[in-house]
Amino acid sequence: MVLNGKVALIAGGVKNLGAESARELAEAGADLALHYNSASSKSNAAELETQLKQKYPNLKVAFYQGDLTTAGAVEKLFQSVLKDFGKIDIVINTVGKVLKKPITEISEEEYDSMFAINSKAAFFILKSAAAHIADDGKIISIVTALLGAFTGFYTSYAGSKAPVEHFTRGVCKELQARRVSVNNVAPGPMDTPFFYPQESPEAVEFHKSNGMGNRLTMVQDIAPLIRFLCTDGKWITGQTIFANGGYTTR
Ligand SMILES: NC(=O)c1ccc[n+]([C@@H]2O[C@H](COP(=O)([O-])OP(=O)(O)OC[C@H]3O[C@@H](n4cnc5c(N)ncnc54)[C@H](OP(=O)(O)O)[C@@H]3O)[C@@H](O)[C@H]2O)c1
Incomplete structure (x- = not known):
């Protein structure tokens, strides 16, 4: 129970990677402030609350x-x-939105929405975290393996996650004196409902074939890494940790 008495805020914390991270941090003893956005996520919140209680x-x-x-x-x-x-x-910030389309088909509204969710929300979560986090705190933003890949069609997704790496580096330097670590975790294509709507069955197989053991990343591959960064991994700061079973070389 190394996180006994600690308070963890997880933005996007009631389903998929956010919920698994909540379970990991609960197991380590942390109290949990869990955020969700959509009305449809309220049932996920209720289910998770029952489990945790x-x-x-x-x-x-x-x-x-x-x-x-x-x-x-x-x-x-x-x-x-x-x-x-x-x-x-x-x-922990798991907030994100994906779009897979050729750039010629991406509208201004879609661009604005992608950057509002993937960049702007991430920036202001870092800002409020920097203002309010306790000394020795931990800040983690979830980005994507695509930051380590050359690939088409995810231009607005990878492009709107990319600034978060630089935000993180800057905030890491600003919070060093208070021993607050600030990192990104970059999962590979992950087996959650976030991943499937934009992928054909052939694309799913291609993504799988690029991962160790011919499978997608699971939330259970990533949440322990988040826990590690919050506990024994406290000397790591300003980094993006790629965890994708060899999907990318970075
Ligand atoms: N699944 C993958 O293949 C994959 C791979 C690499 C990285 N990632 C990243 O991992 C993170 C978690 O993804 P996931 O697979 O666990 O799917 P997810 O549960 O759908 O995560 C996305 C989260 O973003 C929240 N969100 C969306 N729009 C928001 C807004 N306007 N304001 C506040 N919150 C908002 C969603 O909340 P509501 O559902 O309540 O709206 C949801 O909790 C995301 O940042 C994603 O980009 C995913």
């Missing part, structure tokens, strides 16, 4: 709803968590 009855868990594409909404989330928990030790 059953397994860890002494843990404090609270849920927050919000579209995090404005600085005001992000800061409101942080203020609500501070009010409820008194402090924030760990911030």
Whole structure:
């Protein structure tokens, strides 16, 4: 229970990678402030709450709803968590949106939405985290293996995740004196409902064939890495950790 007494805020924390990260951090003893965006995610929140309460009855868990594409909404989330928990030790940002299309078919609205969710929300989550996180804190943003690949059709996805690497490097230097580590984790194509809608069956097989053991990345491959960065891996900062079974060389 190395995270006993620590408070973790997970943006996008009730399903898929966010929920698995919540379970990992709960197992290590952290109290959890879990955010979701869509009304449809409310049932995921309820299901996760039941699971966590059953397994860890002494843990404090609270849920927050919000579209995090404005600085005001992000800061409101942080203020609500501070009010409820008194402090924030760990911030994980899993917020993301994918689009697979040739650039010639991407509209201005689609571009704006991709950058609002993948870049702007990530930037303002880092800003509020930098302002409010406790000394010795941990900040982790989820990016993508595609930052280490040359590939078409994901231009707006990889392109809108790419700035997060630079935001992270800058914030890492700004928070060094307070011993706050700031990192990115870059999963390979991951077996969640986020991945499938834009992929043909042939593309799924291609993605699998590029991973160790001919499979996709699982959330269970990534959440322990997040836990490690929050515990024994505290000396790692300013980095992007690629975890994709050899899908990319970076
Ligand atoms: N699955 C993959 O193949 C893969 C591979 C590499 C990296 N990633 C990255 O891993 C992260 C988690 O993905 P996942 O596979 O676990 O799928 P996911 O659960 O769908 O994660 C995306 C999260 O972003 C949230 N979100 C979307 N729009 C938002 C907004 N406007 N404001 C606030 N939150 C918003 C979603 O919340 P709601 O659902 O409540 O709207 C959801 O929790 C994402 O950042 C993704 O880019 C995924």
